[in-house]
Amino acid sequence: MKILIAEDEFSLQQSIAIYLEKEGNVCEVASDFNEASYKISLYDYDIVILDLNLLTGSGIDILKQLKKKQGANTAVIIISANNSLDDKLEGLDLGADDYLTKPFHLAELNSRVKAILRRQMFGGGAIVVFNEIKIDTDGHVVTVGEKEIVLTKKEYDLLLFFVTNKNRVLSKEIIAEHLWGDNSDLIDNFDFIYVHVNNLRKKLTKEGAKYIKTAYGSGYKFIED
Amino acid sequence: MKILIAEDEFSLQQSIAIYLEKEGNVCEVASDFNEASYKISLYDYDIVILDLNLLTGSGIDILKQLKKKQGANTAVIIISANNSLDDKLEGLDLGADDYLTKPFHLAELNSRVKAILRRQMFGGGAIVVFNEIKIDTDGHVVTVGEKEIVLTKKEYDLLLFFVTNKNRVLSKEIIAEHLWGDNSDLIDNFDFIYVHVNNLRKKLTKEGAKYIKTAYGSGYKFIED
DNA sequence: CAACATCTTTAAAATAACTTTAGAATTGCT
DNA sequence: AGCAATTCTAAAGTTATTTTAAAGATGTTG
Numbered sequence: 482m483k484i485l486i487a488e489d490e491f492s493l494q495q496s497i498a499i500y501l502e503k504e505g506n507v508c509e510v511a512s513d514f515n516e517a518s519y520k521i522s523l524y525d526y527d528i529v530i531l532d533l534n535l536l537t538g539s540g541i542d543i544l545k546q547l548k549k550k551q552g553a554n555t556a557v558i559i560i561s562a563n564n565s566l567d568d569k570l571e572g573l574d575l576g577a578d579d580y581l582t583k584p585f586h587l588a589e590l591n592s593r594v595k596a597i598l599r600r601q602m603f604g605g606g607a608i609v610v611f612n613e614i615k616i617d618t619d620g621h622v623v624t625v626g627e628k629e630i631v632l633t634k635k636e637y638d639l640l641l642f643f644v645t646n647k648n649r650v651l652s653k654e655i656i657a658e659h660l661w662g663d664n665s666d667l668i669d670n671f672d673f674i675y676v677h678v679n680n681l682r683k684k685l686t687k688e689g690a691k692y693i694k695t696a697y698g699s700g701y702k703f704i705e706d
Numbered sequence: 707m708k709i710l711i712a713e714d715e716f717s718l719q720q721s722i723a724i725y726l727e728k729e730g731n732v733c734e735v736a737s738d739f740n741e742a743s744y745k746i747s748l749y750d751y752d753i754v755i756l757d758l759n760l761l762t763g764s765g766i767d768i769l770k771q772l773k774k775k776q777g778a779n780t781a782v783i784i785i786s787a788n789n790s791l792d793d794k795l796e797g798l799d800l801g802a803d804d805y806l807t808k809p810f811h812l813a814e815l816n817s818r819v820k821a822i823l824r825r826q827m828f829g830g831g832a833i834v835v836f837n838e839i840k841i842d843t844d845g846h847v848v849t850v851g852e853k854e855i856v857l858t859k860k861e862y863d864l865l866l867f868f869v870t871n872k873n874r875v876l877s878k879e880i881i882a883e884h885l886w887g888d889n890s891d892l893i894d895n896f897d898f899i900y901v902h903v904n905n906l907r908k909k910l911t912k913e914g915a916k917y918i919k920t921a922y923g924s925g926y927k928f929i930e931d
Numbered sequence: 932c933a934a935c936a937t938c939t940t941t942a943a944a945a946t947a948a949c950t951t952t953a954g955a956a957t958t959g960c961t
Numbered sequence: 962a963g964c965a966a967t968t969c970t971a972a973a974g975t976t977a978t979t980t981t982a983a984a985g986a987t988g989t990t991g
Contacts, residue, residue: 507814523804524821633967649844654728658813673969679950696846697948697977698859699730858978898980904939922937922988 482506482598485526487517487543488560489536497530500587501594505638514538521547526555528597530590531577533561544577556597560585614685614692616644625685635660636681643693643703652700707731707823708749708884712742712768713757713785722755725812726819730863732884739763746772751780753822755815756802758786766800773801781822785810839910839917841866850910860885861906868918868928877925 484506488494491512498508509526511517514537521529521543529547533540540559547555556578579593595618615624621637623630632640638660643651653671678701682693694702709731713719716737723733734751736742739762746754746768754772758765765784772780781803804818840849846862848855857865863885868876878896903926907918919927 507811524818635968650846652728654725655813655816658811670970672971675949675951676969679952682950695949695977696859699846699862702845860979895981897982900938901940901980904941908940920938920988 482528483524483526484508484594485511485517485520485524485529487511487529487535487540488532489513489534490532496587497590500591504591504594506594512536514543517543518546521555528556528558528594530558530560530594533559558590558593558597560590614644616641630684632681632684635677636684639677639681640685643701647703647705650696650699650702656700707753707819708751709733709819710736710742710745710749710751710754712736712754712760712765714738714759714761715757721812722815725816727887729816729819730859730866731819732887734887737761739768742768743771746775746780750775753781753783753819755783755785755819758784769800769802783815783818783822785815839869841869855909857906857909860902861909864902864906865910868926872928872930875921875925875927881925 482505484501486494486497486501486508488497488510489512494510494512498510502508509520511520514535517529517531517535518538520526529543531540531543535543540561544557544559547557558579558581559577560581560583562583578597581590581593598618613626617623618641621632623632623637623640639656642656642659653674656674657671678693685692692703694704696702707730709726711719711722711726711733713722713735714737719735719737723735727733734745736745739760742754742756742760743763745751754768756765756768760768765786769782769784772782782801783804783806784802785806785808787808803822806815806818838851842848843866848857848862848865864881867881867884878899881899882896903918910917917928919929921927
């Protein structure tokens with residue numbers, strides 16, 4: 482979950498980034514209009530948190546730029562010190578997904594972020610995969626069919642990473658980096674991934690590799706069918 | 707996908723190379739300004755990952771050299787410890803395709819590499835060849851007509867290399883270099899290429915060399931019609 | 932067209948990648 | 962601190978892939 486925080490007030494920018502990163506997202510920041518504009522032109526973020534009153538330009542223009550972009554599925558959460566209804570409506574008319582008035586609680590922002598990510602990926606509510614595997618990202622509860630299965634944190638993270646990248650081959654390096662950060666990089670040994678994959682497979686179904694296919698020499702792939 | 711990594715910090719250079727190679731690219735490294743300059747004069751890389759602060763010269767000059775080069779379609783990703791916006795803008799003005807600030811996650815670099823390669827080759831998404839052969843580079847799935855064919859990693863890499871160089875004769879030396887890197891141990895003997903080509907032909911169609919033509923004495927050529 | 936080089940094809944050997952198990956080390960919790 | 966759960970390490974067993982090797986086929990050149 483890649484998030485861009487376009488906010489010129491440094492301390493707020495930092496606290497948002499830290500908070501959301503603790504929640505498992507990857508954040509980048511933009512401190513003025515130009516940096517924000519440049520960054521969204523370069524990369525498709527999942528969410529942009531956008532302060533309307535940027536130093537060197539209006540956040541509204543960033544919003545327009547985002548919505549003009551083809552193919553991107555970026556959601557926008559507007560934050561603004563201005564509480565006027567007009568502003569709110571203009572933002573939402575232009576396609577913003579949510580609106581928060583300063584000051585706000587980070588927990589509040591976070592729950593909106595989560596809601597958007599849910600909606601973005603799975604059409605809201607609990608995550609549904611394959612009619613059979615359900616992942617409730619709020620409660621971290623996973624069910625296969627009617628049965629709830631109990632996963633450890635690593636297994637849960639791994640499953641979520643697979644599910645959000647289904648039908649895509651994920652190398653062990655990418656998996657390692659996503660689950661362990663890059664302090665474990667250069668370790669030329671990803672054996673523990675074998676173990677976690679094996680455990681996850683066993684817990685998911687009796688038929689082992691039904692969902693998690695091995696791409697020999699390349700990695701693993703979570704398949705929908 | 708041939709990538710040059712111009713980075714003087716040895717451990718970073720190595721981890722980038724290892725990571726990107728696992729992702730199916732072929733990497734070469736340059737540890738100082740002169741080596742980088744020499745290598746780009748010699749070969750048209752698909753991407754150059756360029757540290758701006760090279761030991762014996764400025765990366766900016768490498769960038770200029772690259773952009774002066776006629777006919778080359780090399781993309782540049784700048785990595786720099788310097789986070790100033792000015793630097794970024796100078797790099798982008800000079801034609802860099804992306805900019806990363808140290809430290810960064812290798813997964814992040816990889817996703818930018820992938821984005822560039824997609825853009826460079828096909829304008830994103832799945833690759834389509836010949837109306838009949840489709841290659842999904844995310845899922846590593848290859849279909850001929852309606853049928854999915856299962857390829858090993860080497861076969862897949864070989865096919866992708868052929869497809870991205872269609873209608874061009876590829877010598878066994880070049881093929882070997884792109885699929886195995888500059889491992890000089892293998893350079894004597896290209897027999898295994900015969901085997902891989904043969905296997906790939908068999909899997910692609912019943913009519914053998916329909917797509918992969920032999921250029922006797924020169925190499926192979928993947929033809930569109 | 933004969934001699935040679937290059938390529939095709941097959942099968943088996945060698946290697947590398949993955950699976951699985953069990954136990955050690957670490958972490959988290961009361 | 963002591964116990965339980967989790968995560969990581971190590972190693973043996975299994976399977977897929979890559980490479981080697983060698984015999985047969987085809988193209989090239991004088």
